[in-house]
Amino acid sequence: MNVKQESYTVQPHWMISDYHLKGTELDVYCLIWGFTQDEQGCYYGSIKYIADYYEIDTRTVERTLKALEAKGLLRKWQEPVNGIMVNRYTALRPEVKSTEQHPRQNATPGKLPPPAECRQDPRQVAAKTPGKLPDNNKSDKANNNKPRAEAREEPSSLTVAEVFDEFSRGAPGGLYDALMDFDQHRQALAKKDKKKLWSPLVAKKICKSIKRLVDEAGVKDRAGYAIAMLNQSVENGWTGVFAVKDFVDKAPAAVHIAQPAPDKPRKITKDTTLADLLGGVGA
The missing domain is CATH 1.10.10.10 (Winged helix-like DNA-binding domain superfamily/Winged helix DNA-binding domain)
Structure with missing residues (x-):
């Protein structure tokens, strides 16, 4: 090469x-x-x-x-x-940290020196x-x-799984599952090509990219959009995460816990037995 x-x-x-x-x-x-x-x-x-x-x-x-x-x-x-x-x-x-005046700076008050040109190297690509x-x-x-x-940034003391666990904490469980699928995907790429480094430090950068892209998308279903990005990368064999063009945004469904209906008052007559009051349990 x-x-x-x-x-x-x-x-x-x-x-x-x-x-x-x-x-x-x-x-x-x-x-x-x-x-x-x-x-x-x-x-x-x-x-x-x-x-x-x-x-x-x-x-x-x-x-x-x-x-x-x-x-x-x-x-x-x-x-x-x-x-x-x-x-x-x-x-x-x-x-x-330097208070010395740059030797190229123009001595005339209120004027700035002309910008210096960067060195051009024929090897630049x-x-x-x-x-x-x-x-x-x-x-x-x-x-x-x-x-x-x-x-x-220093190398992370956490594992990739711990980095993803911290990032997805408080989000729907599907996000952590998608992150771990991405982890398996990146591990497989790293085994095939050593240059595609996968480490906790890189995982942290992936999390920062996900948050930035979700913020830029301005979607209501933030977790759903993050999951879609991760799935997109796994399906296409990508090492990073990128914006999803065909994402259908919708507000996350609210979770309602059904409350048990209150017991109806029972009418007690002269024929009511103790077993009836105990719900049919024999004495």
Whole structure:
């Protein structure tokens, strides 16, 4: 497989201006940042993948990863895959606390310097998959001063089942069943393709996506819409959840508990026996 056709790198200017990255450190950070933004939430590939992508040796990649981790721009942890511990990396974006004036800033009061152009790299490939890192200036400026909480999220201490149980608590039981069907579906995909990582951290991101899509849909039957999204993903073999186009919305049916009818007063006559009063039970 040609890795350059399957991946992408985009280099927003804040990577250079905020963290002063350049060369191999900038390239590797860009690649892992791109993977951090998708639904997997981390880079799950190998060191060789990075080396092949940038046509450098693996030792250079190892040194670069350690340097980025030391600068607080990467978080590394390990997860078991088929009984083998493998490394995972998430790109971080810590806040830059500096009161120094930028050397490029115009000294004239009230005027801002012209925007600097991002470095163009011939190896950059436009992202075609939904959820990839946007390269437009508006999105970059909007996120420039806001650290991404999802990128700093720690690995979940819960299991996938516990994550789904917490998410579906208080909802109709059908939602939890649909979530667990999706869990089985993702486990099967992960066994076939190791790149389709499935973990509690990814499950949490799926729950966030479900809530966001339900909110955007504005439906009355929120649980029903969530179930429809999950079933749609399982039927189509998708790794994520997406809006349902043909969903028929209706208000959830109210649950009524029938109350027993009150006993009618019994007429007691001179012929009424004790057995009659006890409901036919013999003395």
